[in-house]
Amino acid sequence: MQNREIAEVFEKIADLLQIKGEAIYRVLAYRRAGESIRALSQRVVQIAEESRLQDIPGVGAAIAAKIDELLSTGKMEFFEILTAEVPETLPDLLRVEGLGPKKVARLWKELGITSIEELETAAKAGKLQKLDGMGSRSEAKILASLEALGKRQYNRHLLDVVQPVAAQLLERLRKIDGAVEAEVAGSLRRYKETIGDLDLVVASDANELVMDEFVQFPEIGRIGGKGPTKTSVELVDGLRVQLWVQSPERFGSTLQYATGSQAHNVKLRELALSKGLSLSEHGFKTDEGDEILCSKETDVYKTLGIGWIPPAMREARGEIEAALEDRLPKLVTVKDLRGELHAHSNWSDGHASIEEMALAARKLGITYLVITDHSRSLGVAGGLSIERLWEQKAEIEQVQEKLGNNIRILHGSEVEILADGSLDYPDEVLEQLDVVFASLHSSLRQPKEKITTRFLSAVENPHVDFIGHLSGRLLGKRDPADLDVDVILNAAAEHGVGLEINSHTDRLDLNDIHARRAVELGVKLAITSDAHRTEHFDLRSFGVGIARRAWVTPESIVNTLPRSKFLKWLKSRN
Ligand code: DGT
Ligand code: CA
Numbered sequence: 001m002q003n004r005e006i007a008e009v010f011e012k013i014a015d016l017l018q019i020k021g022e023a024i025y026r027v028l029a030y031r032r033a034g035e036s037i038r039a040l041s042q043r044v045v046q047i048a049e050e051s052r053l054q055d056i057p058g059v060g061a062a063i064a065a066k067i068d069e070l071l072s073t074g075k076m077e078f079f080e081i082l083t084a085e086v087p088e089t090l091p092d093l094l095r096v097e098g099l100g101p102k103k104v105a106r107l108w109k110e111l112g113i114t115s116i117e118e119l120e121t122a123a124k125a126g127k128l129q130k131l132d133g134m135g136s137r138s139e140a141k142i143l144a145s146l147e148a149l150g151k152r153q154y155n156r157h158l159l160d161v162v163q164p165v166a167a168q169l170l171e172r173l174r175k176i177d178g179a180v181e182a183e184v185a186g187s188l189r190r191y192k193e194t195i196g197d198l199d200l201v202v203a204s205d206a207n208e209l210v211m212d213e214f215v216q217f218p219e220i221g222r223i224g225g226k227g228p229t230k231t232s233v234e235l236v237d238g239l240r241v242q243l244w245v246q247s248p249e250r251f252g253s254t255l256q257y258a259t260g261s262q263a264h265n266v267k268l269r270e271l272a273l274s275k276g277l278s279l280s281e282h283g284f285k286t287d288e289g290d291e292i293l294c295s296k297e298t299d300v301y302k303t304l305g306i307g308w309i310p311p312a313m314r315e316a317r318g319e320i321e322a323a324l325e326d327r328l329p330k331l332v333t334v335k336d337l338r339g340e341l342h343a344h345s346n347w348s349d350g351h352a353s354i355e356e357m358a359l360a361a362r363k364l365g366i367t368y369l370v371i372t373d374h375s376r377s378l379g380v381a382g383g384l385s386i387e388r389l390w391e392q393k394a395e396i397e398q399v400q401e402k403l404g405n406n407i408r409i410l411h412g413s414e415v416e417i418l419a420d421g422s423l424d425y426p427d428e429v430l431e432q433l434d435v436v437f438a439s440l441h442s443s444l445r446q447p448k449e450k451i452t453t454r455f456l457s458a459v460e461n462p463h464v465d466f467i468g469h470l471s472g473r474l475l476g477k478r479d480p481a482d483l484d485v486d487v488i489l490n491a492a493a494e495h496g497v498g499l500e501i502n503s504h505t506d507r508l509d510l511n512d513i514h515a516r517r518a519v520e521l522g523v524k525l526a527i528t529s530d531a532h533r534t535e536h537f538d539l540r541s542f543g544v545g546i547a548r549r550a551w552v553t554p555e556s557i558v559n560t561l562p563r564s565k566f567l568k569w570l571k572s573r574n
C-alpha cells in the first residue's frame, strides 16, 4: 500500500467525522495523521515493519493500530463502521465551492443527497432552495460551482504526486536486464502544471522482455494496450502510464517525440521538412530514403541545425524561432536560488520551529531565509497578533545568534489583503518588517474590478515587497480569481513590487503565461517554496519548472541574488 492511499483513508475519516458533527479535536487528529503520512519520505509499510509507527508525528497508539490493521488486512473496522453510518461518497461534496461539512450534512439528512450527481439533479430540479436558510441564490451558486467543478479536469494529477512515482518506476526499469537507459518524457519532463498520463521511455533491444517485466511491477493495477514498442497501464492508484521502448540507436528520437508537446513536435517536423527531412519517433529520413538515427536527443536538434531546446520550453511559443536565431535563454535552475523568501513556522500554521526551518534551509545551501507567518486576521491559520509578531522577532534574533552567519534569518510576514484592499497590519508595523508579502486568502470571488483594485492598493503600499500567489487558484479545487492581470503587473513594475511564483504543486501561481508576461513588463519575480514544513523546500523545483516554462533567466529572479546584494536591494526599497 502506498503512503498516499493510507493518507487518503485518514483524510476521508476526518471528512466523514466532520460531516457527522464530531468534536473538532477528533477530526483534526485524523487530519493531522493523514497529512504527516502524506509528507513522509519513507514508506509507511517499512516503518510499520520496524514497529516505529508512533514515531510519525500525529500518530499515537490508536492510529498506529489502525494503520497496522489496514496494512495487514487491507481493511479497517473503524472505517467500515463509520461508512456504514455516513456515506463514503459524501466528502466528494466538500469539493463544491460554498459547501462546508455542515451544509453537506444537511443535504444528506434532509434531502438524501450523497453524491455530486445527486446534488446536481436536486439543484437542477430546484430542490435545494426549499431547504431552510437556502434560497434560489444559494442554489444558483451551487450550480455554478458544479459547472466549474466539471470543467476542471479531475483526471489530471499534481506534479509532486507523479514525480516520485516516476522516479520509482525509472529506478526499477533501469535494473531490468537489457534496459540500457530509462528517462521520463511527456508533460512531466516539461513541468506542465498538471499531468494527464506519465510517459516513460526505455532504450533496449529486448522490447518484449522489458515490457513483460514492467507489467509485473507491483504498483500496476490494469494493463491497457500493448503494442510492439508501447505499453499502457493503469497503476493501482489510478495514474495511467505509457511505456515507450526503443532500440538504443533510436532512443534520442523517441525521447524527443514522447516529450512533446504535440504542438512543438508539429513545428519541429515542419522545420525538418523545410530541410528535406521527414521526422518521426523512429528518426529522420532523407528524400532519398536514407535514415538518420539519433541515439541522443541532442542529435535530433543538431541534425536540424539548432541548439537543444530545454523540455520546459517545448510548447510552440516561439522556442524554435529562438533556437534558429541562436537566442535561447539560459534558464534559471534550482541551484541559482540562494534565498528563500516565503516560509512559515510553527508561530502560525507551519509545522517546524524557526530554528528547524533555518537548519533545513542551510542544509540546502540557502543563505537567507525570510520567515513570513500569517497575519492577524487569518485566524484559521494561526495568524499573529502584533504582540506575537514582536515576540517572534525576538525568537528570530535568538536563533540567529545561535546559528551564526551561515544563514541569515529575516523577519517578514505574509500579510492578508483585506476585503476592502487595506492590509492586515498598520503601516507602522509593516515598516519594521524586513520583507512584506501581501496575499489574499479570502473573498476571492469578488467581481473582477473590485478584486483587481484590491491588489492595486496592496501594490501601491510602499511597504509591500512581493505579492504572493496572485490568482489564488488551487489546481483541481478552486478556480483562479477573476483578475485583470496586466493591470496588476503594470502597477507592480511601476512600484517595484515583485511577484511570487509559488512552488506548491496545487498553486504554481503565477502560472507560466503570467510569469512570462511579468518579465516582459519588467516585473521582478521570486520563486518561493511557501514552506510549511522543512520538506517543502524541495518543492522549489516545481516553481523553477514554471519559471523555465516562462523562459525566465536568473536575472529576473530576486532570490537568485547573493545575500549581500539581496540585503542591499532590500535597503534600497526602504
Ligand atoms: P498529458 O499527458 O496530457 O499531461 O500531456 P503530454 O504532453 O504528456 O501528452 P501525451 O501523453 O498525450 O503524449 C506524450 C507525447 O507524445 C506528447 O507530448 C507528444 C507525443 N504525441 C502524442 N500524440 C501525438 C500526435 O498525435 N502527434 C504528435 N506529433 N505527437 C504526439
Ligand atoms: Ca503524458
Ligand code: ZN
Pocket: 342, 344, 414, 530
Ligand atoms: Zn504562505
